[in-house]
Amino acid sequence: MSALNQLIVIVNLLYNRNSVSIKSIREVCGISERTAYRYIDKISRAGIPLYFDRDQGGYTLCRYAKLPLNHLDINEIIIIIVALIQLSNRIDGYYHKAVENLLKKIESSGEIALEEIIGLLESNRKENCEGERLNQLITSSLIQAAVRLKTKTNIFLNRDGQLRDIILEHPKLEFKKRWKVVSIKENSRETVPLSQIVGIHIKTLSEKT
Structure with a gap:
């Protein structure tokens, strides 16, 4: 054949x-x-x-029309995914099914490897998050996506009450007593504890140029 x-x-x-x-x-x-x-x-x-x-x-x-996501970047898409999963935890019946179908549309959009990213959130699917915990979930999801996409990432930190931001090339996750984000470029090594991260922005192709 x-x-x-x-x-x-x-x-x-x-x-x-x-x-x-x-x-x-x-x-x-x-x-x-x-x-x-x-x-x-x-x-x-x-x-x-x-x-x-x-x-x-x-x-x-997917028995529905393909959902075009080309006008959204990966950061916005992941925030939408987290919000939809949290919404699906709080509702049932017809609207729960509608949210699940919307997640499947996003997952099958073909824009990026969303199937794997949504899979990373499965462990949190039954957990209703509020406030700071929800912020942590979004940050964690963006970090996981940045590691898998191996892309330049802007990380916003709170170090001793001082807010600053750094750019990491090809970030990786590392565990030594606690989780850290690590980036190695030429002879330099940047290490950021997850506890200090207050925000993540994955660079898009247009932003890298």
Whole structure:
């Protein structure tokens, strides 16, 4: 079976099943797990909206129009995601389902690796946060996104009551007695304890130039 025919078969599976697992794609097409993931990525990049349904353990077509997020940057998108997850914790019935569908639209937008970022928030999904705790959740989510995207990040700090900001190149998380954000550039090393961070801004492509 040619690569084109395999892609057509996978698309047909997605349209005719509620959920399609990587295992079933491998079995039907006779391909490796790596190739199956590559085909899923190609289908998503072609504009067919997919999301990974954790409950069913497979990929599902988003039955709604693709949500364009190109006018928002990653910082705004993550704040929206956190707000929607917190809202879904506080409501039920019809509106809870509507919020869940909106999250799936965002997750399947294809703009950035949002599926993984939303997955990072799953542990907080059942926790209702208020005030400072919610600020910490947004900051933590932005840090995780910056680490995964390996992008230049502006970090706002409170050190001994003094507010300042620094720019970190390719930030990483490190744990030695406590969590820290670390950036190594040439011969310099910048280390920032998470407890000092009061805000994060991930640099967009236009801001990097």
